Amino acid sequence: MSRSHRDESPDRLYVITSGRSGGADEALDAVALVVAESDPAPGMQSEHAAILRLCRGPMAVVEVSAHLGLPLAVTRILLTDLLDGGRITARHPRPAPSPAHPLASPDVLEKVLVALHNL
């Protein structure tokens, strides 16, 4: 599986993000689904290329983070680079039904129940 980023030196994370700690798309939810819109290009930063290979099909931001072995915050920065460059697109989660929003996605709970019963 992926290497643990707990052993990573902060220096390496600094290099990966070119020293940025902010600038990531705050709207990029942990379960936003990311899809590559292009193949890796020669000379691309290796983490960007790795993301494009991972996301040939939709993959949640949190799953990208786990497979890269990089913290979510760093992963968000890398994904934002690719979003800004049009190399990936993101499918953002829609509001879940809740007592505060009882009319949101009314079929979702049924769907979850059916899937759980079929597990």
Place this chain on the structure above:
Amino acid sequence: MHSTTSETPTADPPPSLPPTVDQALKIAVVGGFGVGKTTLVRAVSEIRPLNTEETMTRAGTDVDDLNGVEDKNTTTVAFDFGRITLDSTSVLYLFGAPGQQRFWFLWDRLFSGSLGAVVLVDTRRLGDSFFAIDRLEAQGTPFVVAHNDFGAAEHSLDDIRAALDLDPAVPLVRCDARDRDSAKGVLIALIEHIRTLIAEARR
């Protein structure tokens, strides 16, 4: 070089999601260390639970409560998660996360938009769940409490409810987090509870 393709695969690649998936949902499983969060996630997940970290810098938070946090500038919490593909358009992610107070400001962001939460308790460390229960109640996030007894029911649910001072409206269920059907039952109890709350809200 750090890229996933340069690593030797140690297991079958996880099943990829259907290309048509466009809605991801989340459920949080919170509880103290060793209570069985990962075990419960593993019992129902279609992938082996994965692990990552949420990091937050002090500058990025409005909270001033960083008691007990070693590093003054950055706080990092590890969590794991699994997933269940619901159908061709939807997927459910299950997050297992320590529920103690010092971690909560990270969960506020990570779990925003969750369907709801499972608070997993064991009777040796009921106190670990007090803060999570208070916080979920205050947020209005639907939740159920599941007592993970690993198959040995030593305490009555009434005793546990009293010890937790749990609102009578909050479901309290027993489970063996290792058992798929039992873990399923906990999640089903949560969804049924959410349905009830929504029906009441619409009345």
